[in-house]
Amino acid sequence: MSWIDKILPSGVSKGEGKKRSSVPEGLWKKCVKCDAVLYRPDLERNSDVCPKCDHHMRIGARRRLDSFLDKGDREEIFTDVVPVDRLKFKDKKRYRDRLAGAQKSTGEKDALIAMQGTLKGMPVVVVAFEFNFHGGSMGYAVGEKFTRAAQLALENRMPLVCFAASGGARMQEALISLMQMAKTSAVLERMKLAGVPYISVMTDPIYGGVSASLALLGDINVAEPDARAGFAGPNIIEQTIRQKLPKGFQRSEFLLEHGAIDMIVHRTEMRDTLGRLLAKLGNVEIAPELAADPVPAFELLEPEPEQEVQVERKPEGDE
Known part of the structure; x- marks a missing residue:
């Protein structure tokens, strides 16, 4: 019996009178x-932006795609591409168990969702990273799905838009994950040579192999406000060079100031801004009723x- 049970009057329980x-x-x-x-x-x-300080909170990939594409005119593609534990990898936990846990908690098969639809009436292919699935890391399935989406955009001469949020390559897939970097950058080079637009939107955070192999390779590189983007994190860089980094290093505002990205776009203005960019790149006019979304x-x-x-x-x- 605990001390509190001893001092309570008989018939009175600790939880009695507690309001729900x-x-x-x-x-x-x-x-x-x-x-x-x-x-x-x-x-x-x-759009999960704090109305008091304008902080852009993280949102899921599916919700991001739902708010970006035109309503009703969309289709999820390449759903058959799923992760496979080819190396039978195990650290403190088996990789297949980690995958099962991530799939259960997020409801997604892997860290990338691809859709074909329209933006302001213009055909477009869009991919978005789900950061809550293994930190948005890129393994075979993510690299393969991105490559197929880019190939579809290339074959049909449709723009490709990528919303990236990732910690980099997936370590549990070792060399297989690193090979995705070559695969994704190669298909983006083919798109560039063919003149098919690719717009990369960096959301917080974007690091490692994903930043190097696809997030920073856009014809136009866009970022949300205050998003962190780079290859290695600031702590690792400071330990390596033994110097203190500038304030705001690797934030989107710092990257814009130093020419690493082309523009910063507020999340609530993303549809309108990217719609105008794609219309300009494709030399098409957006219907007046679709030009600006209601606030x-x-x-x-x-x-x-x-x-x-x-x-x-x-x-x-x-x-």
Whole structure:
């Protein structure tokens, strides 16, 4: 018997009188940058961009594609490409078990989703990385699906758009994953020689082999605000060169200032901006009714003190 059981009057339990929360789970979310507690429906209407500090939160690949492509005119492609544990790799855990766990938690087969559809009425092939699947790392299936999507775009002379968010090559696939770098960069070179546009959109974060082999190889390289992009991370670079890096190093604003990318585009303006770019590259006109998406109008709902406390008490990373 614990000490608290000894001092409680008989017939009184520790949980008696405890109120159940009337706040639905997941209704509020805390911004990791400014600590504002945000009403989730408001946040989703604003494309998961904090309306108070403009921080771009991570969103899933499927949701990103759904908000980018025209409604109803889309098809997921190359769903038959799935990861295979050819090396029977095992570290602390078998690779096949890691894959099964990632597939269960994300609902995706691997870290890349490819779709064919239209943007502002223009045919386009779009791929997006799912960072929650093994950190968006590139193994055989990711490299193969990207290559097939690029080949489809090349054969049909449709633009290719890639939303990249990745930690790099997938270490559990060793040389197989590294070979995807050569494969993806080769197909992008064929697209370049054929004059088929490829726009790369870098979202936070994008590092390693994925940044080198496809994310920084666009005809136009775009990034979301404050996104981190590079080959090696800043900590590794500082340890190697034994120097302190400049403030904001590898952030999209730093990359734009030093000519590594072409433009920074706010997430809520991505459809309109990329639509204008593709129309210009393809020498086509966008129908007036499709030229600009309506801006959602809403008033920010402020949390009650009790709701704010509940969000603050949640473990970090808990939704």
